[in-house]
Amino acid sequence: MVTLPSPARTTRRSTAPDHGGDALEAGVVLSVEDVSIEYRTPGGAVRAVRNVSFVVRAGEAVALIGESGSGKTTLGLGLLRMLVRAARITSGRIRFRQTDGQVIDVARLTDRQLREFRWSQCSMVFQSAQNSLNPVLRVGDHFRDTAAAHGWKDTRAVNARSAELLKMVQLDADRVMHAYPHELSGGMRQRVSIAMSLLLEPALIILDEPTTALDILTQRAIIDVIRSLRERLSFTMLFISHDLSLAAELADHVATMYAGEVVEFAPVRESFYRPKHPYTVGLLNAVPPIAGEQFTPLTAIPGSTPDLLDLPPGCTFHPRCPYATEICHREIPPDFVVGPGHLAACFHHDRVSRQPVETGVSS
Numbered sequence: 001m002v003t004l005p006s007p008a009r010t011t012r013r014s015t016a017p018d019h020g021g022d023a024l025e026a027g028v029v030l031s032v033e034d035v036s037i038e039y040r041t042p043g044g045a046v047r048a049v050r051n052v053s054f055v056v057r058a059g060e061a062v063a064l065i066g067e068s069g070s071g072k073t074t075l076g077l078g079l080l081r082m083l084v085r086a087a088r089i090t091s092g093r094i095r096f097r098q099t100d101g102q103v104i105d106v107a108r109l110t111d112r113q114l115r116e117f118r119w120s121q122c123s124m125v126f127q128s129a130q131n132s133l134n135p136v137l138r139v140g141d142h143f144r145d146t147a148a149a150h151g152w153k154d155t156r157a158v159n160a161r162s163a164e165l166l167k168m169v170q171l172d173a174d175r176v177m178h179a180y181p182h183e184l185s186g187g188m189r190q191r192v193s194i195a196m197s198l199l200l201e202p203a204l205i206i207l208d209e210p211t212t213a214l215d216i217l218t219q220r221a222i223i224d225v226i227r228s229l230r231e232r233l234s235f236t237m238l239f240i241s242h243d244l245s246l247a248a249e250l251a252d253h254v255a256t257m258y259a260g261e262v263v264e265f266a267p268v269r270e271s272f273y274r275p276k277h278p279y280t281v282g283l284l285n286a287v288p289p290i291a292g293e294q295f296t297p298l299t300a301i302p303g304s305t306p307d308l309l310d311l312p313p314g315c316t317f318h319p320r321c322p323y324a325t326e327i328c329h330r331e332i333p334p335d336f337v338v339g340p341g342h343l344a345a346c347f348h349h350d351r352v353s354r355q356p357v358e359t360g361v362s363s
């Protein structure tokens with residue numbers, strides 16, 4: 001591997017939809033435009049998110065999938081400007097259509113506007129959210145404090161709405177409202193976090209790995225809860241997961257992230273049945289199929305994710321890619337339009353299919 005030499009090397013020539021100046025296309029809630037985020041570390045700048053562009057439309061669920069370290073959480077936190085001090089958004093624009101129809105540029109919000117924006121316009125259920133509730137506050141206090149911080153002081157109305165949401169996530173509201181977090185199981189705390197994210201009816205909800213660290217039956221129950229909530233409340237969602245089978249159940253579109261870049265963006269059926277990026281194929285082959293033959297052997301993607309301080313030249317996936325040719329070693333693939341609403345950053349997208357191909361790459 002060689003050291004990342006120049007900014008030009010890392011800039012993908014995007015054919016992502018151009019939203020034309022300042023106008024935000026009707027129906028778009030979130031527009032992420034060429035966003036890059038880096039962490040300052042003693043070893044150099046870790047480019048955790050690189051030139052990412054995609055949109056989320058009203059009522060849609062977009063899944064952001066990828067292996068550990070691909071930049072999913074960093075992007076999610078960046079959208080809310082909740083990054084740690086060592087991180088900063090180095091380029092791009094994040095535009096958001098609020099519930100009142102006003103379009104805002106998230107980067108330009110003042111601290112006061114940001115506090116208002118979070119929860120009321122865009123809420124996030126954090127990775128390991130079941131551990132993020134304040135241990136000295138009862139569940140009801142969490143709801144009331146969040147509402148009060150946004151000027152909703154009618155405690156009776158807040159209690160009523162909180163109880164309603166807790167029932168929707170299939171919890172015993174009377175008991176849970178008075179409980180401390182430690183009196184609830186991990187799955188129950190996760191349901192509380194999901195219910196809280198809906199309290200102020202935000203335009204967008206970001207769920208970061210909502211089922212990680214839960215047992216398989218609880219995972220199933222949480223997914224069912226999210227699906228039934230969306231049927232009732234039709235909220236717009238960005239669902240972050242490394243698990244494609246979960247994404248398949250909940251998402252309308254799938255964005256595949258690799259080493260900080262979105263390498264494929266497609267309607268969910270296209271992603272699963274006609275993936276055009278070898279990395280998406282690799283992720284699919286690594287999990288049990290969602291339909292059909294249940295005993296298909298699983299195949300791990302050879303190699304490991306690259307060091308973000310020392311990225312391979314050309315296509316960053318080439319050391320692990322069974323389709324790689326000489327051009328992949330030296331040129332960055334642009335986003336190719338490979339179908340309706342389907343983009344894939346792969347020179348050889350026309351050769352890519354779900355059939356696994358022989359690879360000379362050792363794992």
Ligand SMILES: Nc1ncnc2c1ncn2[C@@H]1O[C@H](COP(=O)(O)OP(=O)(O)OP(=O)(O)O)[C@@H](O)[C@H]1O
Pocket residue numbers: 039040041046048066067068069070071072073074075084086127242308
């Ligand atoms: N505070 C930090 N300082 C330096 N680098 C960081 C920091 N947080 C994350 N990173 C790096 O940024 C990259 C992306 O991390 P991120 O947590 O966004 O990935 P992820 O896709 O959410 O992974 P996971 O599936 O494990 O949650 C990783 O390489 C990680 O090492």
Ligand code: SF4
Pocket residue numbers: 277278279315316317318319321322323324325328333345346347348349
């Ligand atoms: S551009 Fe080349 S290395 Fe990259 S995913 Fe496509 S075939 Fe593989």
Ligand SMILES: [Mg+2]
Pocket residue numbers: 072073074127208209
């Ligand atoms: Mg994460």
